[in-house]
Amino acid sequence: MSEEKKPGGGGSTSNGIKKHRTSLPSPMFSRNDFSIWSILRKCIGMELSKITMPVICNEPLSFLQRLSEYMEHTYLIHKANQCSDTVERMQCVAAFAVSAVASQWERTGKPFNPLLGETYELVREDLGFRLISEQVSHHPPISAFHAEGINNDFVFHGSIYPKLKFWGKSLEAEPKGIITLELLKHKESYTWTNPTCCIHNIIVGKLWIEQYGNMEITNHKTGEKCILNFKPSKLFDKELHKVEGYIQDKSKKKLCALYGKWTECLYTTDPATFNAFKKNDKKEVEEKKNSKQAGSTEEPDEMPLPVSESVQVIPGSTQLWRIAPRPSNSAQMYNFTNFALALNESDKDMESVIPKTDCRLRPDIRAMENGEIDSASEEKKRLEEKQRAARKSRSKTDEDWKTRWFHQGPNPYNGSQDWLYSGNYWDRNYSKLPDIY
Secondary structure: OHHHOOOOOOOOEEOOEEOOOOOOOOOOOOOOOOOOHHHHOOOOOOEHHHOOOOHHHEEEEEHHHHHHHHHHHOHHHHHHHHOOOHHHHHHHHHHHHHHOOHHHOOOOOEEEOOOOOOEEEEEEOOOOEEEEEEEEEOOOOEEEEEEEEOOOOEEEEEEEEEEEEEOOOEEEEEEEOOEEEEEOOOOEEEEEOOOEEEEEOOOOOOOEEEEEEEEEEEEOOOOOEEEEEEOOOOOOOOOOOEEEEEEEOOOOOEEEEEEEEOOOEEEEEOHHHHHHHHHHHHHHHHHHHHOOOOOOOOOOOOOOOOOOOOOOOOOOOEEEEEOOOOOOOHHHOOOOOHHHHOOOOOOHHHHOOOOOOEHHHOHHHHHHHOOOHHHHHHHHHHHHHHHHHHHHHHHHHOOOOOOOOEEEEEOOOOOOEEEEEOOOHHHOOOOOOOOOO
């Protein structure tokens, strides 16, 4: 295929829309002969951002690129803008927030830690947005991003501080940080935080991922909230991947119910119908539990099998979102979605425009994408040593690191500490950028 001829390259345009690549230059390598236990056994309870992991644990993307996968289902933002009703808009925003974590399913490779000052831009005219992100802090690691609609219809921004911890058999990632969506046409702003992500069977067995915890989405103009619960899985039950909750007005009256799976789909129905369904479903679960011996309350080693592969749709429900199928070669491509496959594509025209800090130009990620594992490992080590040397040099001169595209400040809607876009990135004036590669 023409768009795959250049390693990392995208293709020509068709009807004015750029064709994006459908494969990586090289398939992923096997991790079967590698033992992560030799590295992690001394790290139980420690924060993993301070531990150097071997390149074999990675996928060929920077965390900045992984963050941009929030935008895969941007059509839900456009749909929200078209709704005249505030509850319908909240439904679309909730579907967008759930869809933002869907690409993590089966993505057990760790993205590369961004270097301080690393940037990433993504322009998708076909999806109606452009995005800029920057690694604004190294300890703690904080990534800031700012996306905007090409037609100036929305702004989506946030800063993420992923706290990673190893707990013996599992790896937990708590994505601290505020996410903000502004629908400019309606002069509305929404904020939320993502649920916790956990990778099980780090030591032995098949790796599997779950999300759990509450996500509270607030419409700061109307006071309406959507409170979603990402349910933790247990042995012998039906909770695997489930997400459910309600949209309520400022007086906490439930306006509608939402339910589905973060790996698959999200539906909405009226609260009374949902509660009746839940009551009947709970009765069935209790009967099944009573017919079995008491199960262990310990964390399941093997991935619990869902009772059915798809969500049981309650009559009268409306579908808000459904995940797009992954490409047929996804298993050989780090379980990437079609959207993710295109994130690191590059060509000469692009490289002449983007700043030298863009992670498409990062040599360790490019080497891994090309299947050059030894070279990727050497480059990763070199870049980490270069970053340490630069930090040591600054400490001797009391020179503070200055971020280029973002600044610290309070979130304009909830007052929490945040990193906000300073502007001017798209002016393409990239003088005095740090030499990080």
